[in-house]
Structure formats: C-alpha cells, structure tokens
Amino acid sequence: MSAQGTAAPPRPEPPRPAAAARPRRRGPSSTQLVYLALGIILVVGAVLLAMRGGNLFSTGNLVDMLTRSSLLGFVAIGQTLVILCRSLDLSVGYVVALSSLVAATTMAGDPARIPLGIAAALAVAALVGLANGLVVTKLRVNAFIATLGTGLIIRGYLDTRYQGPAGEVPAAFQVFGYSRIGFVPVSTAVMLGVAVAGILLLRRTRLGYHMFAVGGDPEVARLSGIRTDRTMIIAHVLCSVAAGLAGLLLASRFGTGSALVYDSGYDLESIAAVVLGGTYLMGGSGGIAGTVAGVLILAVLDTVFNVLAIDPFFRDVLRGVIIIAAVALYARSQFAKRASRVRFPKAGPGDRAAGRAPTRAEQEQEVRQ
Amino acid sequence: MTVDQAPAGPPPGAPTPPAERPAAPPALRFLGGASGPVFVLLILIFAGIFTLNPSFAEPPSMMFFLRQAAPLIVLAIGQYLVIVSGEFDLSVGALVGAQVVIAAALIDGEEARTLPVLGVMLVFGLMVGLVNGLITTLLKVPSIITTLGTMLVLSGAIQLWTGGAPTGALSESFRVAGRFGIEDVPVLGQLPWALLILVAVALAALVLMRSSYGRTLVSVGDNETAAAFAGARVWLVRTGAFVLSALLATLAGVLIGGYAGVTAQVGDGLEFAAITAVVLGGVVLGGGRGTVVAAMAGALAVEGLFTLFNQLSLPSTIRPSVQGLIIIAAVAYAARQGSLPWQRTRPRAPRTVQPTRR
Numbered sequence: 027m028s029a030q031g032t033a034a035p036p037r038p039e040p041p042r043p044a045a046a047a048r049p050r051r052r053g054p055s056s057t058q059l060v061y062l063a064l065g066i067i068l069v070v071g072a073v074l075l076a077m078r079g080g081n082l083f084s085t086g087n088l089v090d091m092l093t094r095s096s097l098l099g100f101v102a103i104g105q106t107l108v109i110l111c112r113s114l115d116l117s118v119g120y121v122v123a124l125s126s127l128v129a130a131t132t133m134a135g136d137p138a139r140i141p142l143g144i145a146a147a148l149a150v151a152a153l154v155g156l157a158n159g160l161v162v163t164k165l166r167v168n169a170f171i172a173t174l175g176t177g178l179i180i181r182g183y184l185d186t187r188y189q190g191p192a193g194e195v196p197a198a199f200q201v202f203g204y205s206r207i208g209f210v211p212v213s214t215a216v217m218l219g220v221a222v223a224g225i226l227l228l229r230r231t232r233l234g235y236h237m238f239a240v241g242g243d244p245e246v247a248r249l250s251g252i253r254t255d256r257t258m259i260i261a262h263v264l265c266s267v268a269a270g271l272a273g274l275l276l277a278s279r280f281g282t283g284s285a286l287v288y289d290s291g292y293d294l295e296s297i298a299a300v301v302l303g304g305t306y307l308m309g310g311s312g313g314i315a316g317t318v319a320g321v322l323i324l325a326v327l328d329t330v331f332n333v334l335a336i337d338p339f340f341r342d343v344l345r346g347v348i349i350i351a352a353v354a355l356y357a358r359s360q361f362a363k364r365a366s367r368v369r370f371p372k373a374g375p376g377d378r379a380a381g382r383a384p385t386r387a388e389q390e391q392e393v394r395q
Numbered sequence: 396m397t398v399d400q401a402p403a404g405p406p407p408g409a410p411t412p413p414a415e416r417p418a419a420p421p422a423l424r425f426l427g428g429a430s431g432p433v434f435v436l437l438i439l440i441f442a443g444i445f446t447l448n449p450s451f452a453e454p455p456s457m458m459f460f461l462r463q464a465a466p467l468i469v470l471a472i473g474q475y476l477v478i479v480s481g482e483f484d485l486s487v488g489a490l491v492g493a494q495v496v497i498a499a500a501l502i503d504g505e506e507a508r509t510l511p512v513l514g515v516m517l518v519f520g521l522m523v524g525l526v527n528g529l530i531t532t533l534l535k536v537p538s539i540i541t542t543l544g545t546m547l548v549l550s551g552a553i554q555l556w557t558g559g560a561p562t563g564a565l566s567e568s569f570r571v572a573g574r575f576g577i578e579d580v581p582v583l584g585q586l587p588w589a590l591l592i593l594v595a596v597a598l599a600a601l602v603l604m605r606s607s608y609g610r611t612l613v614s615v616g617d618n619e620t621a622a623a624f625a626g627a628r629v630w631l632v633r634t635g636a637f638v639l640s641a642l643l644a645t646l647a648g649v650l651i652g653g654y655a656g657v658t659a660q661v662g663d664g665l666e667f668a669a670i671t672a673v674v675l676g677g678v679v680l681g682g683g684r685g686t687v688v689a690a691m692a693g694a695l696a697v698e699g700l701f702t703l704f705n706q707l708s709l710p711s712t713i714r715p716s717v718q719g720l721i722i723i724a725a726v727a728y729a730a731r732q733g734s735l736p737w738q739r740t741r742p743r744a745p746r747t748v749q750p751t752r753r
Binding site for chain 2: 167175182341346347
C-alpha cells in the first residue's frame with residue numbers, strides 16, 4: 027500500500043529536460059541493482075586477489091568479511107526501518123556504546139547474569155529509541171536534530187561516567203562474538219536472522235505496511251487512518267534495539283564494555299549502507315534485503331583492501347567515491363519517480379511527519395512572498 | 396545585532412500578522428518567531444556569564460571571546476546558505492581540517508609562499524564546493540550522502556597525503572588573521588583581525604540575502620518546483636550555496652589555523668557544531684525558513700554556551716549532554732511557536748480543511 031499514487035498533487039512536470047525526455051520504463055529494482063553491484067565487486071575483488079595469488083573465498087577471508095558485516099549489519103537494519111519512515115537516527119553509535127557498557131557491567135563476569143545483562147542492555151536501548159521517537163513525533167523536532175541531541179546527551183553521560191572499559195563479559199557470552207558454524211560466524215547468522223525478521227515485518231505485517239505509508243507521505247497515511255506517530259515511535263524503538271544488539275556483540279567480542287566505540291562512525295556509516303542498499307533517503311521505498319547487500323559491499327571492500335594491504339586512508343577515499351557513485355546511479359534509475367515527488371514538501375521531514383498545520387509564521391511568510 | 400537587520404524582512408512573528416491575532420506586546424512578539432528563542436537564549440547565556448564573572452564584560456575579554464567565536468560564526472553563515480536552500484553540508488569540518496593541513500604543508504614556514512598558498516586554498520575550496528553542488532544538483536544524490544562522501548574522501552586523502560601526521564608549518568603572516576589584531580585601540584585594547592573579517596563577512600551575507608540571489612535561494616529551499624516555474628535555475632542557485640559554504644569553510648580554516656595551529660583533527664565535529672548553530676537560530680532543516688542573522692546568533696550562542704560551561708566549571712565531559720538538551724529544547728520550542736499559552740492571545744481562527752489545502 028504505497029501512498030505514492032496519491033501523494034503527488036496533480037501538477038505539470040517541473041521543467042527538467044532529462045526527466046521529460048526519459049520515458050517511464052520499468053528498470054531493474056534498486057535491490058536487484060545492489061545485488062548486481064555486490065556480485066560485480068565480489069568478482070572484481072576475487073580477480074584482483076587471484077592476480078596476487080590470494081583467494082577471496084578462503085575460509086579466513088570469508089570469516090573476516092562476514093564478521094565485519096555483522097556489527098554494521100545490526101545497526102543498518104535498524105536504520106533502514108527509521109529511514110523508511112522518512113526519519114533518521116544519528117544516535118545509534120552512542121546507543122551501541124551505551125548498551126555494550128550496560129551489558130558488560132550488568133553481567134559482571136557472572137554466567138548466571140547473562141540473560142539479565144542482555145535484557146538490561148536491550149531495555150536501555152529501547153528507552154533511548156522511545157525518547158527519540160517521542161521527541162521526533164510529539165515535540166516535532168526534526169529527526170536529524172533530535173537524534174543528534176539524544177546522541178550528545180548519551181555521550182555526555184558516557185564520558186562522565188566511564189573513563190575506560192568497564193564491566194566484564196563471562197566467557198559463555200563471548201561465544202556469541204567468536205564461535206562460528208563452518209565459515210559463518212554465529213554473530214552473522216544472528217544478524218541474518220534479524221534481517222529476515224525485519225523483511226517479514228516489512229512485507230507481511232500491518233506495521234511494516236504502515237511504515238512504508240508513513241515514509242511515502244505522512245499526511246496521506248494519517249488521512250488513511252494510520253497512527254503515524256505510533257508507527258514512527260515503534261520504528262525508532264526497533265532501530266535502537268537493533269543498535270543495542272550491535273552493542274551486545276561488541277561487548278562479547280571485547281570482553282568488556284567500551285565507551286569509545288561511539289567514535290567509530292556507525293551513525294553515518296549505517297546511513298551510507300542503507301542508502302547504498304537502495305533505500306530512498308526520503309522514505310517510503312526500499313527494504314532490508316538491499317541494506318544487507320549494502321553492508322556486505324562495504325565489508326567486501328574492507329576485506330579486499332585489507333588483504334591487498336592498501337593504505338587504510340585510501341580506503342576512506344575510495345569508500346566515499348563508491349557511496350556517491352552508487353547513490354547517483356540509483357538516483358538515475360529512480361529518476362521518473364523522484365521527479366513527481368516533492369523533495370522537502372512544505373517544511374522539514376520532522377514537521378511533516380507530525381502532519382501539523384502550517385504555523386502562523388509560515389503562513390505570514392507565504393503572504394509576504 | 397538587532398532583529399530588524401534580518402534579510403528576508405523582519406523574522407516571522409514580528410510583523411503585523413493577518414487580522415487573526417492582535418498585536419502582542421513587543422516583548423512577547425519577540426518570543427513569537429522561530430528566531431525568537433535564540434535571542435532570548437543568547438541574552439540568558441550572557442547574563443549567566445556576566446553574573447558569574449563580571450570581568451568578562453570588559454572589552455578585552457569580549458574581544459578575545461569574539462575572536463574565538465569567529466570561525467564558527469563564519470561556518471554557520473556558510474551552513475545557513477546551504478540549509479536554507481534545502482540541503483546539508485556535512486563536509487565543512489573535514490574541509491577546514493584539509494585546508495589547515497594543506498596550508499601547513501605547502502607554506503612550510505616560508506613567508507613568501509603565504510599569498511600563493513592562500514590562492515591555492517581558495518581554488519581548492521571552490522572545487523570542493525563545486526563538486527558538492529554539482530553532484531547534489533545534477534546527479535540528484537541527496538546532499539547528506541554527497542557531503543558525507545566528500546567528508547570521507549577529504550579526510551582520507553589528507554591522511555593519505557600526510558601519512559597520518561600533518562607536516563610543515565604555517566608562516567607568521569598566515570597566522571595574523573586568526574591570532575593578531577590592531578593593537579592599542581582605545582577602550583577595546585586589541586581589535587582582532589578575525590573580528591573585522593567576521594564583520595565584513597556578516598555584512599556581505601546580509602547584502603547577499605537581500606539581493607535577488609538570496610531571495611531566490613530561500614524560495615528554492617521553500618519550494619523548488621515553484622521556484623523553477625518562476626524562472627530560477629535551481630541547480631545553479633544551490634550549487635552557488637555549496638560553493639559559498641566551501642569558501643567560507645576555507646576562510647574559517649585560515650582563522651582556526653592561525654588561532655589554534657596545525658593538527659589534522661582541527662575540523663572534527665565542526666560540521667555538527669555549525670548545523671547546531673544554524674538550527675538553534677530557528678532555521679528550518681529542509682529549507683525556506685529563517686534568517687542569516689539568527690544563524691549567526693545561533694553560532695554565538697553555541698560559543699557562549701561553552702564559555703558558560705567553563706565559568707560554571709562543569710566537568711568538560713558533561714558538556715555534550717547539556718548541548719544536546721539545549722538544541723532539542725530550542726528546536727522543540729521553535730516547532731511549537733504559536734501554540735504556547737502566552738502566544739495564544741485569542742482563540743485561533745478555525746483552520747479550514749488542511750487535507751484539501753493542496
């Protein structure tokens with residue numbers, strides 16, 4: 027139940043020659059494109075490594091690739107849900123750090139306290155998500171600022187409370203971070219399980235459909251009887267819980283909780299992975315399958331660069347170029363759809379999501395103009 | 396810095412509204428607009444600083460404060476131009492860092508190279524802005540991704556080039572702009588060059604926002620389709636905003652490099668500080684609303700806030716928390732304007748069927 031058909035008010039095509047010239051045809055979907063890109067990158071990477079006498083598909087490299095993808099995978103899956111609702115979460119990095127600390131300090135090295143630690147970490151993460159969702163919907167703060175703000179608040183708490191690593195994770199829980207079945211690390215298997223659950227949520231449940239509708243056009247969604255606020259809040263909670271899972275994984279790998287992981291750039295990187303996976307940044311279109319491919323692309327790149335011993339800084343450069351290029355490519359294939367949609371209708375996405383009436387100041391501004 | 400200088404006319408809320416609402420007393424009208432909170436916040440912050448430390452109000456320490464605040468204000472002006480046109484620029488922090496490192500490496504302590512290197516930096520800034528703008532407008536990549544990409548590319552390239560640690564040194568004449576000023580000015584003591592540059596940039600920004608380009612920029616941010624029908628070349632206008640933002644980041648790099656010296660981390664987090672400042676000024680992310688004066692006031696408020704934290708001798712680690720609370724509160728307030736109890740002087744006229752508004 028996409029709202030796109032009704033979302034665009036009847037209006038002549040804006041004067042964009044490229045859009046007018048291009049007939050509307052059904053190209054490959056963005057998910058197909060991203061898996062195609064993943065395939066190409068795998069082949070190119072394998073060839074490059076083979077020329078150096080390496081093997082990209084050796085067990086060691088596969089484990090490396092999958093291990094890299096699991097951490098970012100959790101965060102990016104959650105981020106997908108939020109972005110689908112035309113929101114954003116910049117606080118995920120801090121939630122990862124916070125939940126890793128909560129888990130490690132709650133477990134305190136006692137195997138009997140593992141369930142308690144997991145529950146505490148996820149509950150704290152969910153609370154942060156709830157706060158994000160409430161601030162975005164009820165206080166009508168733009169999601170960018172709202173989540174940046176909650177991120178900063180958590181950061182202040184972490185910096186003040188924890189100077190270094192804290193807590194201890196019992197060996198039994200470190201299994202989650204280190205053991206593997208064949209060449210698939212347990213953490214990656216769990217991540218893929220979460221991804222499947224997410225795909226089912228989006229494709230099979232009412233809530234999932236509501237998310238697409240809210241992202242497509244909050245106003246139309248509201249008029250169709252969807253409680254847009256509630257959908258948005260749930261998306262934020264799920265996003266934070268997914269980040270909390272990443273924090274648990276981190277704690278089990280490090281053996282302790284670490285506050286400094288928030289500097290690792292999970293926030294922007296997860297957004298990059300989501301967009302790389304073909305989810306439309308303005309909401310309403312995309313999915314988790316694409317996101318997983320986006321995460322895998324980044325992981326394959328990292329592994330290939332690592333094996334080829336390419337300067338880590340050059341990796342950043344290339345990664346930036348690839349992200350821009352990929353999104354430019356999607357933008358082309360989405361061109362016809364995008365041309366008929368308002369980019370920032372009326373006000374910011376946060377405002378819009380609340381489905382509010384234009385404030386007096388806005389009306390005045392209109393009058394003046 | 397009065398409200399009346401605002402380029403797009405008086406800020407929303409200040410002019411006589413349509414008959415629906417009787418004119419509120421001036422003090423309350425001041426609170427009404429989206430830009431209102433930032434000026435109130437500014438007054439509160441400075442009242443707090445002055446109470447805690449009366450000597451701060453003396454001209455020399457004010458000059459010192461303004462010199463320190465100048466780079467962020469310059470960045471906020473650039474970020475305002477981009478945000479009001481409906482986009483983001485996340486690359487300014489990395490660009491500031493890159494420019495400082497480039498300057499240090501190319502000048503390498505030799506006075507004679509100062510001017511040519513400044514030229515190189517300007518060209519580099521111009522190119523970064525053009526790349527940001529053209530990728531966003533012509534290739535239709537969302538600006539948050541474009542500028543995130545340039546941020547990665549810039550910081551990676553700089554680290555790659557310098558091998559992780561910046562080399563070289565800035566010349567004395569390069570550092571003049573950020574560090575020194577006109578000495579022995581009556582009353583003020585030292586009048587920093589940074590402040591003079593800031594005033595010049597601020598005046599230029601005011602003139603720009605009143606010019607046809609500035610008005611087109613705001614209208615593009617408000618509704619790009621309408622602006623395109625009205626004859627605006629949307630891509631050109633937006634690209635211009637990105638270029639100006641990059642050039643102002645270059646200027647901020649010169650000021651910060653002169654003031655703080657050379658490290659590769661010098662620009663870290665500046666993009667979020669600048670966005671915070673602009674949003675604190677009541678400028679709506681998504682474009683089309685807010686004034687450049689309010690954005691500058693937002694930057695001043697952010698710097699004032701840090702000074703206040705110093706005066707309160709808060710542990711520096713708690714600062715982000717307070718900063719986060721304040722930006723959320725300020726933006727939430729701006730989003731609620733017109734619906735707070737003291738603003739509702741009369742029951743609102745019933746709004747007719749929002750759904751059919753379009």
